[in-house]
Amino acid sequence: MSGKFDVIIAGGGPAGSSAAYILAEKGFKVAIIDKAKFPRKKLCGGLITDKTMKTLEKIYGCDEKNIIDNGLIDYEAAEYSVYYREHKIQDGTSPVPFRFVNREIFDYFLLKKAANAGAQIFTSEEIVHCNYQDAEIKTKSNKIFKGKYLLGTDGVNSTIRKFVPYDKKAWKENMASTIEITFDAKDYPREVKWPELYIGCLKAGYIWVFPAKDKVVVGIGSLNRCTTNFKATFMNFLKTQGVENPESIPLHGFPLPYGNYIKDPCYGRTILAGDAAGLVEPLFGEGIFYALQTGRYAAEAIAKGISENKNPAQFYIPRLQKYIFPEIIYSNRLRWTLFYSQRLLKHISFKIAFKSLPTKLAEMIHGIRSYKFLLKKYWD
Ligand SMILES: Cc1cc2nc3c(=O)[nH]c(=O)nc-3n(C[C@H](O)[C@H](O)[C@H](O)COP(=O)(O)OP(=O)(O)OC[C@H]3O[C@@H](n4cnc5c(N)ncnc54)[C@H](O)[C@@H]3O)c2cc1C
Structure with a gap:
C-alpha cells in the first residue's frame, strides 16, 4: 500500500487540480495522481470565457487582476469574426473579452496551487486499474492508493471510467x-x-x-x-x-x-468530473470552465459527504442538474438547429442568428446568459 487518503484524485488537469485545492484547503488528506510529468502539454485552443474567470475567482479567491498579474492570460480580445466557409458573415464585439491561456502554464499553475494547499502530487504515475467500489487504484509501477472516495478527473480517455458501469454506446455516439x-x-x-x-x-x-x-x-x-x-x-x-x-x-x-455527458457520474465510492464525465458544452466544445466547475462541485460534495456521513452523490447530482445540464442540453439543441439549418439555408441561418443577436450570443458564450432561451444565467 503506497498511501491512504481521504480522497484520491485521478488526473491533475483543471478538474482534478481545482477539486484537490478545495479539499486540501478544507483539511482533507488528498492525493493527485497523474501519468504526465508537469508542466505538460495539452492540445487546446485555450479560450477562456467570463464564467471561467469568475470561477477561478470563486475557487482561488484571486480577482481578475491577480489572474492577469500571474501571467496566466496570454492574449485577450473583445472582437470576434464568424465566417461561412471563406465568406465573412459577422464581425462582432463582445461586452467582455475572450481570453486565452497556454494550457502548459495554466494547468501547472493550478497543480501548484493544489500542492501549496497541501495536496500530495504524484506525477509520472499512470493509473492502470481501479476498484471503484472501494476507491482504490493501482499504478503501472504497482503502487496502490486507497481513499474514502475516488475522483476520476483523468480526461476524455479516462481509465477510471473504463472500470465503472457507464453507457459505453451512448458515450461513443x-x-x-x-x-x-x-x-x-x-x-x-x-x-x-x-x-x-x-x-x-x-x-x-x-x-x-x-x-x-x-x-x-x-x-x-x-x-x-x-x-x-x-x-x-x-x-x-x-x-x-x-x-x-x-x-x-x-x-x-x-x-x-461532444454531447455525451454522463447524467449520473457517481458509482459506489467513485465520482467522475470534467472530461471524464463528458461534461463539455456541445456546440463550441468549451471544457475548461466545466472541468473547473464540476471539479469544484464534486470536491464540495465529497467534503460534505465525509463530514455528514452521507453519500456525496446526493449533493453533486442536484447541482449538476440545476446549473450544468441545462447549459449542455440547450446548447445541444441550438447546435442541431444551426447545423441542420445550414444544410438547408447555407449561411442564412447563422447570418440571422449572429446579426440579430450579436451581444446576446457573446453573452451566452461567456455564461452571462444561458443557452436556455438566452435568459440571464445565475451560477452558484
Ligand atoms: C483540440 C482541442 C481544443 C480545445 N479548446 C478548448 C478551448 O479553447 N477552451 C475550452 O474551454 N476547452 C477547450 N477544449 C476542451 C478542454 O481542453 C477540456 O475540456 C479540458 O482540458 C478538460 O479538463 P479535465 O481536467 O477534465 O481533463 P484534462 O485536462 O484532459 O486532464 C486530465 C489529466 O489526467 C491525466 N491522466 C489521463 N489518464 C491518466 C491515467 N491513466 N493515469 C493518471 N493520469 C491520467 C492526464 O495526464 C491529464 O493531466 C479543447 C479540447 C481539444 C481536444
Missing part, C-alpha cells in the same frame, strides 16, 4: 475528433487579432483560428458520426488561408466529448 496546429505568428500567412469561427465546411462541427501570444492556433472539431473527409477538409481550409503545403505539417489530434 457523441464523441468528436479534433486536430489542432499551433503556428508561430510570424509563419502564419496573415495577422490574427481576434478569434475567428468558420462554419459550413462540416456537417456537425467547425474550424477555429485563435490568436495567442506570438502564436496562431488553428483547429478543427467534428462529431465522428457526421464526419467524412475530416483531414482533407482541414487541409483545404489551411490552403484557403494561404498555408503552403499543409500536408507536410505534423498533425496532433485528440478526442473531445
Whole structure:
C-alpha cells in the first residue's frame, strides 16, 4: 500500500487540480495522481470565457487582476469574426473579452496551487486499474492508493471510467475528433487579432483560428458520426488561408466529448468530473470552465459527504442538474438547429442568428446568459 487518503484524485488537469485545492484547503488528506510529468502539454485552443474567470475567482479567491498579474492570460480580445466557409458573415464585439491561456502554464499553475494547499502530487504515475467500489487504484509501477472516495478527473480517455458501469454506446455516439496546429505568428500567412469561427465546411462541427501570444492556433472539431473527409477538409481550409503545403505539417489530434455527458457520474465510492464525465458544452466544445466547475462541485460534495456521513452523490447530482445540464442540453439543441439549418439555408441561418443577436450570443458564450432561451444565467 503506497498511501491512504481521504480522497484520491485521478488526473491533475483543471478538474482534478481545482477539486484537490478545495479539499486540501478544507483539511482533507488528498492525493493527485497523474501519468504526465508537469508542466505538460495539452492540445487546446485555450479560450477562456467570463464564467471561467469568475470561477477561478470563486475557487482561488484571486480577482481578475491577480489572474492577469500571474501571467496566466496570454492574449485577450473583445472582437470576434464568424465566417461561412471563406465568406465573412459577422464581425462582432463582445461586452467582455475572450481570453486565452497556454494550457502548459495554466494547468501547472493550478497543480501548484493544489500542492501549496497541501495536496500530495504524484506525477509520472499512470493509473492502470481501479476498484471503484472501494476507491482504490493501482499504478503501472504497482503502487496502490486507497481513499474514502475516488475522483476520476483523468480526461476524455479516462481509465477510471473504463472500470465503472457507464453507457459505453451512448458515450461513443457523441464523441468528436479534433486536430489542432499551433503556428508561430510570424509563419502564419496573415495577422490574427481576434478569434475567428468558420462554419459550413462540416456537417456537425467547425474550424477555429485563435490568436495567442506570438502564436496562431488553428483547429478543427467534428462529431465522428457526421464526419467524412475530416483531414482533407482541414487541409483545404489551411490552403484557403494561404498555408503552403499543409500536408507536410505534423498533425496532433485528440478526442473531445461532444454531447455525451454522463447524467449520473457517481458509482459506489467513485465520482467522475470534467472530461471524464463528458461534461463539455456541445456546440463550441468549451471544457475548461466545466472541468473547473464540476471539479469544484464534486470536491464540495465529497467534503460534505465525509463530514455528514452521507453519500456525496446526493449533493453533486442536484447541482449538476440545476446549473450544468441545462447549459449542455440547450446548447445541444441550438447546435442541431444551426447545423441542420445550414444544410438547408447555407449561411442564412447563422447570418440571422449572429446579426440579430450579436451581444446576446457573446453573452451566452461567456455564461452571462444561458443557452436556455438566452435568459440571464445565475451560477452558484
Ligand atoms: C483540440 C482541442 C481544443 C480545445 N479548446 C478548448 C478551448 O479553447 N477552451 C475550452 O474551454 N476547452 C477547450 N477544449 C476542451 C478542454 O481542453 C477540456 O475540456 C479540458 O482540458 C478538460 O479538463 P479535465 O481536467 O477534465 O481533463 P484534462 O485536462 O484532459 O486532464 C486530465 C489529466 O489526467 C491525466 N491522466 C489521463 N489518464 C491518466 C491515467 N491513466 N493515469 C493518471 N493520469 C491520467 C492526464 O495526464 C491529464 O493531466 C479543447 C479540447 C481539444 C481536444
